[in-house]
Amino acid sequence: MSDNKAETRTYKDVQQEYQKSELLKKDNSWNGPNYDWNVDKIEELQSMKMPDLLNHLKEVIAGTLAINNLKLRYQQDTNSFLNDYTGKIDKLEKDFDDYYYGSRHSLEMQFYSNNNTNHLPSEENIDTSDTRPAKVTFFISLALIIISNTVPFIFLILLQVCWESSMQLLYSLDQFYFISLLNGTYHFHNQSHLGKTREFVISIVN
Incomplete structure (x- = not known):
């Protein structure tokens, strides 16, 4: 029998992982090299022979480059995860909006289905550049208020x-x-x- 067990993740678990990835994305010092240049180590470096000192510096440089490359790769993976996560959330929200719209406008959805169209009606922005109707409505309302209080x-x-x-x-x-x-x-x-x-x-x- 296989020892693999199915794991169930709740919405709270997903949010915790998302927050961890956000913190990891903003942390530029993740696994960076930390040097402790105390007196003992300085004396140890000063007592090293030149070939040993060169080898030590090579190891330090190689380790620094490896850590930087690893950090860059993890940053790329984190960004990829975040983009994939937000993309799926956006898709779920869009699907829910389509479902909600379809449940309230069943006749329109049937029309689009019969005409082989897969998109919902697009929103049109209201033209607010022409303020004449608003001004006319305002003055009419003002006149009615004055008349209703004066008569x-x-x-x-x-x-x-x-x-x-x-x-x-x-x-x-x-x-x-x-x-x-x-x-x-x-x-x-x-x-x-x-x-x-x-x-x-x-x-x-x-």
Whole structure:
């Protein structure tokens, strides 16, 4: 039996790997040579013979070049991984957008399917260079707002003027009240708006 086991990676695992690769991409000192030039090593170099010192310098240079080449290769692999990863994510998002659009516009999708077209309708940018419709709409809205606020005010003023005129007209007239008819005589009671009371008696002679 094979010892290989299937590994399941969650979305969180993928994001962690992605973050690690981003950090690795930005780290220019990855596995770079680290020299510790203390006194002991300096004395050791000074005590070396010329052939040994040349061999040591060759090894240092070769190691530095190897590390730089390895770092460059890993950077290229990391960039390739990131490009592939982002490309797949973009493709998944595009496929989801197409699916979402198709689920909401089934008739259009059927039309494109019947006409052997594989692309969805393209978006068209709105031309915002012509501002005349916006200006006309703004001034119309402003006029409606002014009218809607002015007309009730004018109506209230006219109503107040009519009310005051009516009251003045009523106060200028006397109010007559018919009281009674007794023995062929009509009695009228007259009261003015000033509170004065007068009585009129009209006799009818047969």
